[in-house]
């Protein structure tokens with residue numbers, strides 16, 4: 367990256383040391399070997415594509431690195447810490463966020479509230495706290511001395527702290543809605559948003575956890591070409607803002623257009639790794655995709 371680009375955008379993260387490392391990861395489901403000794407690294411500041419035909423093991427990779435599954439064997443490290451076998455919320459706190467193939471929002475909450483839930487996940491407040499802010503009580507009731515005046519003061523301090531936290535969460539959430547381009551929908555219930563906006567909302571909510579790595583599982587599914595183009599710009603903007611990005615995507619144009627490097631899986635094994643130009647020419651990749659139509 368040129369120095370000029372760095373100067374132009376101070377938030378831009380330069381590609382650097384290893385952030386995520388999958389080491390010889392195997393994942394079996396009974397007789398099915400979904401991942402078979404998969405080994406790859408994602409560097410800080412990079413956009414890495416994870417591609418492969420249906421059933422190749424891409425989503426299983428995401429599930430293993432985000433704590434949905436514990437690998438049968440192998441090791442996954444993130445930012446120097448072992449994540450394989452850790453609880454999901456702990457992995458979120460370490461800095462991995464993801465979106466899903468099938469959108470998973472809180473349909474009755476507004477767009478803003480959906481993102482606030484993400485912001486809340488790194489604060490002391492909670493989902494019920496987002497829903498019922500006025501019912502929040504101070505956490506440090508244990509310090510109550512028995513004097514009702516002291517209790518009242520504690521409550522006031524606690525409430526004002528929560529109010530401050532909630533206001534900050536609201537502002538952060540609104541900024542994120544603006545960043546993904548749907549701030550005009552802030553007050554609408556998530557279920558009423560057009561499909562493309564729901565996908566953007568999922569991204570905003572994932573970003574609200576302030577991740578070091580954002581994993582996007584088929585973010586362009588169901589998008590028309592214009593929406594895909596805007597998504598491509600958004601993915602670049604996310605990386606420029608800070609987080610590294612790991613993207614599973616079937617749309618080859620998008621993958622080739624946005625990633626720095628690509629890892630290719632087939633039948634749970636890594637069959638290739640390289641720059642988009644290298645992957646495009648790789649005979650094993652061409653063979654794996656031969657006769658498999660992409661969804662363009």
Ligand SMILES: Nc1ncnc2c1ncn2[C@@H]1O[C@H](COP(=O)(O)OP(=O)(O)OP(=O)(O)O)[C@@H](O)[C@H]1O
Nearest residue numbers: 395398399400418419420421422423424425426427
């Ligand atoms: N929970 C599970 N139980 C049993 N088998 C599973 C489970 N999850 C995944 N698999 C199997 O593991 C293999 C890899 O699935 P995975 O969903 O990771 O593939 P994928 O590359 O994401 O496919 P797609 O592009 O179709 O989403 C498949 O054979 C799948 O049926």
